[in-house]
Amino acid sequence: MIAMSPVLRVYGLHKSFVMHAQGHLALPVLRDVALDVAPGECLALVGPSGAGKSTLLRSLYGNYRPQGGSIRVHHRADWVELVGAEPRVTLDVRRHTMGFVSQFLRVIPRVATVDVVAEPMLRLGASPDEARRRAEFLLSLLGIPERLWQLPPATFSGGEQQRVNIARSLIADYPVLLLDEPTASLDTANRDGVIDLIRTRREAGAAIVGIFHDVAVRDALATRLYSVELPGASPMSTET
């Protein structure tokens, strides 16, 4: 099989946090990070807690702002630079190309679960019916009981919220997926459901970068490992 060319290319990435309230303390977290991810690959970020895995993942999504280097993503048949990108460029990349699954759902008050899940697909121009059907399909696949679909997820359990979040992040078939502990608070049965769903996406050609503390999940999904280390040996945790 011929290797696919990358859709995400990162090089020379630098990120420090400067804490002004602590006497402008600078905490370097990423230095000279370089990686490529191709369709069908799942790159697992590994390294001790506090090494900067989440910082790297959030930088890839444009959530954290690196001080230097380059993150280029193949977006709508073109390459787009995300470091220093204008807000509307980053938003467009997120809308069409990059999905992010975090451990936590940012709940929108009063919006029904099924609508929370359907929203990204509606924004891409799908019909309300189609988006709703797909949302219901994903919710049932992830084991969210039908009686909860019309309720806002604010009062759901941690595991339920996480699955709602996964459904919302996977509804739009993004070519690039970033996963931050997608199975952190799930029981075994639900965990396996999530693994299946992500593996299907990978096999369909998604380029994936993820953090998986659960070794079984990592083994099931990762095609390569990328080791993240703090620049220098700092005893301090720098992740927020």
Next chain:
Amino acid sequence: MTAPILSAKGVTKRFGGRFACRGVSFDLWPGEVLGIVGESGSGKTTLLNCLAGRLVPEEGHVAYETASAGTVDVHRLSEARRRLLARTEWGFVHQDAREGLRMGASAGANIGERLMAIGARHYGEIRRTASDWLTRVEIDLDRLDDRPTAYSGGMRQRLQIARNLVSNPRLVFMDEPTGGLDVSVQARLLDLLRGLVDSFHLSAVLVTHDLGVARLLTHRLMVMQGGDVVEAGLTDQVLDDPQHAYTQMLVASILPV
């Protein structure tokens, strides 16, 4: 790509010898919601009023891309043109609903007035649209003929929003739209605003001191301190990875719930 709907260049306004806002520049693109955050006295509302042509800055200019008549300089329009624009293509939601409503007229008339300003004449049609909008902002239809003086604060604010959006504006300015409301009333209003902005593909500039409101409603943020924009970016970038000392202080001051 299309043109920005609103473009500010070096907007500066002084009150006495003090800068209320200084050298503010940005482009607002169609469909974007820009939040202006900062503490009271940081110049947010002055900037908003300059953008909407309600105040004239000493320096700088604000260009607005009209629906059909090209780009206009907001501060060089005649007062009549500016008022027409404000009634047709723009909306302005005040923190105090009494400033944005006619308190002596019924709710239906408050909504209908905007429609008549853009040429609606058919009474039945106006009343039907007004009822429609009352329902959309979750006010019972049997309150259509009541005056806003008989409304609660949250209802007045929703009525003000209906009055602003009924004429199908392209750009809406909002000054602390949820300020002074109970938390539960606030949540309802935020959710409503979010849905309306989304479904009408509105562009908006929103002033708020509440970072939670900014997180929920805006795509982008500008952080103001003492009249200067000290930081700008995507809303989640500014709130999750604040760079400026002042922004870090603001973010660190949010009370957790």
